[in-house]
Amino acid sequence: MVKVGELRAFVGDDSVIDEPGQMAAYLNEPRKRFHIPAAAVVRPATVPQVQAIARWANENRVPLIPQGGNTGLVGAQVPLRGDEVIVSLQRLDAIRDVNAQAGNMTVEAGVILQHAHDAAEAAGAIFPLWLASQGSARIGGLLGSNAGGVQVLAYGNARELCLGIEAVLADGRLYQGLSALRKDNTGYDLRDLFIGAEGTLGIITAATMKLFPRPVGYETAFCSVAGPEAALELFYLMRERTGSRLTAFELMPRLGLDLLLKHQMTPQDPAASLSPWYALVEVNLMKGSASGALEAALAEAFERGIIADATVAQSETERTRMWSARELMSEVQSKEGASIKHDVSVPIAAVPRLIAEGSAAVARAIEGVRPCPFGHMGDGNIHFNFSQPVGADPKAFMAREADANAAIYDIVLRLGGSVSAEHGIGQLKTGLLERVKDPVALAMMHSIKSALDPNGILNPGKMLGSAHKAVPT
Ligand SMILES: Cc1cc2nc3c(=O)[nH]c(=O)nc-3n(C[C@H](O)[C@H](O)[C@H](O)COP(=O)(O)OP(=O)(O)OC[C@H]3O[C@@H](n4cnc5c(N)ncnc54)[C@H](O)[C@@H]3O)c2cc1C
DSSP: OOOGGGGHHHHOGGGEEOOGGGGHHHHOOTTOOOOOOOSEEEOOOSHHHHHHHHHHHHHHTOOEEEESSSOOSSSTTSOSSSOOEEEEOTTOOOEEEEETTTTEEEEETTOBHHHHHHHHHHTTEEOOOOOTTTTTOBHHHHHHTTOOOTTHHHHOOTTTTEEEEEEEOTTSOEEEEOOOOSOOOSSSOHHHHHTTSTTSSOEEEEEEEEOEEOOSEEEEEEEEESSHHHHHHHHHHHHHHHGGGEEEEEEEEHHHHHHHHHTTOSSSOOSSSOOSEEEEEEEEEOTTOOSOHHHHHHHHHHHTTSOSEEEEOOSHHHHHHHHHHHHTHHHHHHTTSOEEOOEEEOOGGGHHHHHHHHHHHHHHHSTTOEEEEEEEGGGTEEEEEEEOOTTOOHHHHHTTHHHHHHHHHHHHHHTTOBSOSSSOOTTTSHHHHHHHSOHHHHHHHHHHHHHHOTTOOBSTTSSSGGGOOOOOO
8 A cells, every 4th residue: 555645754745635536637638548546646846856756656666657747648647557656747847047049948847838938939049849738748748758749840859859858767866967968979878768758767857958049930831732642742842942941841631621610610711722631831931031932832833733722821810820720630520529540650751652541441441431630741740530430429430449550550560650650658559569669679678667667666557568577676
């Protein structure tokens, strides 16, 4: 029996929640798929408090789940056994340092992404990690899940944006890896071990992140394309013409826009005309760079027959409307009943094949299914979602999830892709990881876990699943 009351000695009475009714905000995750309670939630406010919690948990073999904003989509941040203590890092939310000119800032794990954006912008820079959950997701969670988002194309994912990490190890020691160095070849890359580890190797307490010069504006267009093949051609052309200024290239099917209009989630269609597919393209405008690059490339795309037409945003309101259509693509599908979702990636050139073969395979397996693949085409990451057939029973549809998964993952692997592009493994995909990951890579992952967390107290059962056995010290 876990004596969670002992935690009060480290953090004070009001920072331990063990009343089930008060834990809801830490247990209810966005997918509504995982419903196991926790033994308690503890809310440290300082790094030494996090260290004391880890030391106590290691000695008493209490499982800990690091948690940030609780916006993860694979159940990595919520319990799967019921005896876990959630360590919420939300109170560790200081912005320690911002140096816009040098291009870095050091922030604590509980800083909300939007606040990190605001701090960077106040200093005249940008922190270019943009996702729809940025009002709630926090730095520790973004790093723990190696989040991607809509500008990976230009700036990289959370891993690529991170220069250094400070983390509490399973035994309570502090790994002091905060650094603004761009070059440091003094041994194994320990920083990267904690990124994308889903809280299984350490509790991140702070990180030094990269900042970039703030663009003076953006050129944004909503382009009508006949299909993913044409979208790929458009992407190649845009990249050739605009280079590193191309910051986003997102793909959407007409079905997604029809649903937005049907459910009144957009006041106006952002597209110029009816088309089976659309690409949302954005190019940044830096101080001194000439405007018009986007429109010139679009004119060429039109002449070559790659696009049928395009709307170029004439104001920030129009740009916001275009982006909000893209950001609501997942949410609107829930208004249509159940949907089966896959977060997958393939080499960019294979995206059209993925969409064509995946849509056909699942349509063969489930009559009337409505494919709604959308997402970050520019980095090969497609959110391959399927809405239930019109009028179907949602439960009966979800009972076919395994068939849809098998079809999609088979195609993804055949095309050299990944079964989890940006959302991670958590508790949703542990069995899948074990089936598809190279056995040597899996064995290395188990060895690293055993070396850093021999008693298996950090987020046990996540990512490596029950196949990971602790080797108690
Ligand atoms: C509307 C919506 C849109 C989204 N869009 C995207 C998107 O475009 N791209 C994308 O990649 N994801 C997206 N996500 C998923 C989610 O927002 C990201 O995974 C985000 O990085 C999670 O941050 P969080 O603070 O909520 O972490 P949590 O959900 O709290 O935790 C996520 C993981 O990180 C671990 N963790 C948390 N804090 C720490 C810490 N301090 N140290 C070590 N490990 C820790 C947890 O144990 C868990 O394994 C979206 C989610 C929603 C709800």
